[in-house]
Amino acid sequence: MTPTGPYYPITTTEKGPMWRKLHSQGVPGHGSQPYGRENAVIDMAAAITRLVQSPAPVRISDEWRAIVETGAFGELSEMLVSEDLVDEAIEILAATDVGLARWVHALTHMTFSPNIVHGGVKSNVIPDSTEADVDVRVLPGHEVDDVDDHFRKALGDLYDRIEVVPAMDDYVANSSPSSGLLWEAIGDGLQAVEGTRDRFPMMVTGTTDSRFFRQRGTVAYGVGLYEHTLKPSDFAAMFHGNNERVSLESIDRTERLLFETVAAFGRRSATG
Structure with a gap:
């Protein structure tokens, strides 16, 4: 907020x-x-x-x-x-x-x-x-x-x-640009689900498979919606911690966002 x-x-x-x-x-x-x-x-x-x-x-x-x-x-x-x-x-x-x-x-x-x-x-x-x-x-x-x-x-x-x-292969920090077709499609998805396009590029402390896609020149983002009552600090504390979980509400909201984002990406791709 x-x-x-x-x-x-x-x-x-x-x-x-x-x-x-x-x-x-x-x-x-x-x-x-x-x-x-x-x-x-x-x-x-x-x-x-x-x-x-x-x-x-x-x-x-x-x-x-x-x-x-x-x-x-x-x-x-x-x-x-x-x-x-x-x-x-x-x-x-x-x-x-x-x-x-x-x-x-x-x-x-x-x-x-x-x-x-x-x-x-x-x-x-x-x-x-x-x-x-x-x-x-x-x-x-x-x-x-x-x-x-x-x-x-x-x-x-x-x-x-x-x-x-x-202890493993070294990886420098990796990123994708906060611009382009997919970035705008995510904004469309947010507009459809949350009524706003307001979003910002986030850096996270952990590591995902996105680094492998980015090594090959592919844009990769982490996208999800979680329950409104969950504070960011409480969300971060759950990773590999006590009571690690994903709520049903979060799954439902993320599914709707991804659906709208993919649909928007298709529309934007079709129009060039």
Whole structure:
């Protein structure tokens, strides 16, 4: 919702996944004699702590500016497009809506989330190896070197003892233009279902198969309508979280929007 009424997000841009796998090595031994031992878990714990405590790189992208320009953030708008002030603005948002603050943080920062850690074989054996998976997401303009440079900076002297390797193929952020035949057809669909063409290009923090279509030069958008009572922060919290679901109302509204969009695309295509 904006000061002038509802604005509907159409996903045009996705952050890029550049997951990393971390490996640490130690020397095995009996857990009853830990003094002076090289414990792989200790190095990994220290590395993860440094990574999450190191300030994440900020980038104010054109895609983020387009979101802020809808007017949805009111008096915080100027702060939210400043690399020097955006973190302060996020803290202000967190005081009343931590979910919204989390979303804003992800759309203005390269993010690092250590989500899997494996180490050790038995409670009384000092581990000789530990492995961690870190979900790294990059913004438009970030490259592979930016990710690797941040790991070096964050880990400091631990970097020489922690092996950091790609966990999957690296993908930069990807997007489709907010213009053209399909973009206008989506506007027609919204007009038919919601009575307005007001929409804006949205960047999302996750990854979909759209990146594969875009690699091949195909326009790809994320389009859907959800129940009016669902706050954006509550919607975002459901992804891979507790009570993850899609409501029947959302399915019905999205089906009607897609039907009208496809019909409009056909009409526009026929007339050139």
